[in-house]
Amino acid sequence: MAVINQDLLSVKYLLSKNANVNQRATGQFFLPTDQIGKPPKKETNFDGLAYYGEYPLTFAACIESYEIYDYLISNGGNPNLKDTFGNTTLHAIVVADKADFYRYAVKHLTIAGDVTQKNMYDLTPLALACKLGRPEIFHEMLELSAIELWRYSNITCSVYPIANLDTVDPDGVTSWTSALNLIIDGETDAHLDMVEGKVIKQLLDEKWKTFAQAGFFKLLGFALVHLILLSIAVYTRPVDNLLQFKGPIDAVRKNVLITSNIY
Known part of the structure; x- marks a missing residue:
């Protein structure tokens, strides 16, 4: 409560009385809305009235209180501790969408946030974003x-x-929690904005040129040949008896249909 009210004096007083700087705030009130009354295993967007990562330090980060954040770290606060969902301070900052404070936490001179930590959904802060x-x-x-x-x-x-x-790890295995996969699977306008970013856009362009472009035009060529052959077969069909075979045109139509089916 002292952190939420940005009351640095109360924070200092409580710590001077041996309050646990890493005491977690747990319970139904501090859970995301879709996790209340359920085990923390199903997917969640972490949207809740009071989900701030459970630790005093994560509360300070989510409300962008730089002074309290620094003071808690100087008194034993650890930004890399995990909450019920495996989220660290950096994960909580992502949930709160505080871009400026994210840079501050990652570059902190005392204890920097670890960008490689994963939560229980196998998501780093980058993947969670x-x-x-x-x-x-x-x-x-x-x-x-x-x-x-x-x-x-x-x-x-x-x-x-x-x-x-x-989308592919260095060992060649597909990474389903990679940034590109998660962005492409997104359904919001914000995900579209992320695709338009210079890095992701360039990555998609390079993957298209290297892996997809040749295959796409090959399949497009097959599709065009199929349509042409099908059009010839339809144009040369007999008016009354579809099964008749009387001349060269019917022979052409038969061979065209066979070739079209192959394509």
């Missing part, structure tokens, strides 16, 4: 992971690691 459709914080994550190669005035050349973005 893609799942929930958080374009602003997703783009912030990409910029934090970017490696700058060179800069000239206001022009920058950067590379982006795609280990957690691409």
Whole structure:
């Protein structure tokens, strides 16, 4: 309650009286709405009246209280502890959609948030942002992971690691919780905005050119040949008896139908 009210003096007083800085707030009131009265196993969007990650530190992060966040960390708060759903502070920030504070937590000089931690749904903070459709914080994550190669005035050349973005893991196995898969499966306007981002758009373009373009045009060619042959067969059909075989035209029609069926 002290954190929610952004009352730093009360926070300091409680900690001076040996309050547990990592005490969790659990119970029905602090659960996402679709998880109340149920075991925490089914999928959820973490939408709830008071779901802030259960720890005082995650509460401070979700309401963007920088002073309290720093003070809790300096007194033993750990941003990488997991709540009932396996969410860390970074996951909670994603749920609350606080892009600026995400950068602050990841770059924190005392204890930085671990971007590789996964919750019970096998989602990293990056994957969770893609799942929930958080374009602003997703783009912030990409910029934090970017490696700058060179800069000239206001022009920058950067590379982006795609280990957690691409649909295929480095070992060749399909990753169903990858950023690209989760974004493509999304059904909101926010997911469309994420597809239009420069990194995801370039990744899709490269995958299209490398894997899909040749196959698409090959199938398109087969489809056109099939339509042409079918059109010839329909045009040369007899008016009355469809099974008649009297001349060269009927022979052509028969062979065309056979070839069309092959395609």
